[in-house]
Amino acid sequence: MAATTEAAATAEDIDSRLKRMEACEGIRSAIYSYAMAGDRGNDPAIVRKLFTDDGVFEAKGMGRFEGLENIVAGLEAIARNVVVWSFHAPSGPLIKLAAGSQSAEVFWWVWVPASMRNELGEVVPLWGAAHYIAEMIDSGGQWKFKRVLLETRLRTPFQGPWTQIEGPFQWLT
Numbered sequence: 001m002a003a004t005t006e007a008a009a010t011a012e013d014i015d016s017r018l019k020r021m022e023a024c025e026g027i028r029s030a031i032y033s034y035a036m037a038g039d040r041g042n043d044p045a046i047v048r049k050l051f052t053d054d055g056v057f058e059a060k061g062m063g064r065f066e067g068l069e070n071i072v073a074g075l076e077a078i079a080r081n082v083v084v085w086s087f088h089a090p091s092g093p094l095i096k097l098a099a100g101s102q103s104a105e106v107f108w109w110v111w112v113p114a115s116m117r118n119e120l121g122e123v124v125p126l127w128g129a130a131h132y133i134a135e136m137i138d139s140g141g142q143w144k145f146k147r148v149l150l151e152t153r154l155r156t157p158f159q160g161p162w163t164q165i166e167g168p169f170q171w172l173t
Contacts, residue, residue, distance in 0.1 A: 016101075019101045020097055020101050023095075023097055023101040023104065023138065023143070024095050024097070026138070026141075026142070026143040027093065027095055027104055027106055027136055027143050028093065029143070030050055030136065030142075030143045030144065030145065031090055031093055031106070031108055031132075032090065033046055033049075033050060034046075034047075034050055034145070035088035035089075035090045035110070036088075037050070037075075038079075038083075038086055038088045039086055039087055039088055041076070041079040041080070042075035042076050042078060042079040044072045044076055047071065047072050047075055047076075048068065048072050049142075049144075050144060050145055051068050051071050051072075051144055051145045051146075051148075052068070052137065052139060052144045052145065052146045053067070053068045054066075054067065054068075054146070055067070055068055055071055055144070055145055055146055055147065055148075056071075056146070056147045056148070057071045057074065057075065057145075057147075057148045057150075058148070058149050058150070059078070059149075059150040059152075060149075060150070060151055060152065061152065062078055062082060062150075063078065081117060082116055082117055083114055083115075083116050084115050084116065084117060084123055085114060085115040085123075085162065085164065086112050086113070086114040086115075086128075087112065087113050087114070088110050088112050089110065089111045089112065090108050090109070090110045090132075091108065091109045091110070091111070092107065092108035092109055093106050093107060093108035093132075094106065094107045094108065101138070102137065102138045103135070103136065103137045103138070103146075104135075104136045104137075104143075105133075105134070105135060105136075106132075106133070106134045106135075106136055107131065107132065107133050107134075108131075108132050109129070109130070109131060109132075110129065110130050110131075110132060111127075111128075111129050112127075112128040112129065112130070113125070113126075113127060113128075113158070113162060114126055114127075114128050115160075115161075115162060116155075124157060125157070125158040125159075125160030125161055125162050126155055126156055126157050126158050127154065127155075127156045127158055128152060128154060128155050128156075129152075129153050129154040130150055130151060130152045130153055130154075131150075131151045131153060132148060132149070132150055132151075133148075133149045133151070134146075134147060134148045134149070135147040
């Protein structure tokens, strides 16, 4: 009987660990999808899939948006009017899963070459770095942002311009 109980406990432990690993991978996927959306002008189709209906996004000095549609519109406006080009390179993240693996507190860093519009309306290339702090939930098997706080930590002008390369990726034959 003890062997059966031990085997059940081991199976339960493996199931719990697998659930936590899958949660962490889902969270990482959401973070990288968010970075991809940012690199594509805060693509509304991607952003809409990443936030809860009652989500909150705040970027100190840029804006605070509450509710999914306000987040989508606000981030799209930032990309159109403020951060006109970016290349997000997120790292981390540090993930603190809640018991049951249905929610998490997440922190990650991002390094971003970007072009931003200054107060004179000129587009200026710069190096940027920031912290993200987020609360995330598992929404029917997809991890979504409930709250996101972006804190810019570095913004340094670059004597560019950036040389952007357009076009699809292609395998070399």
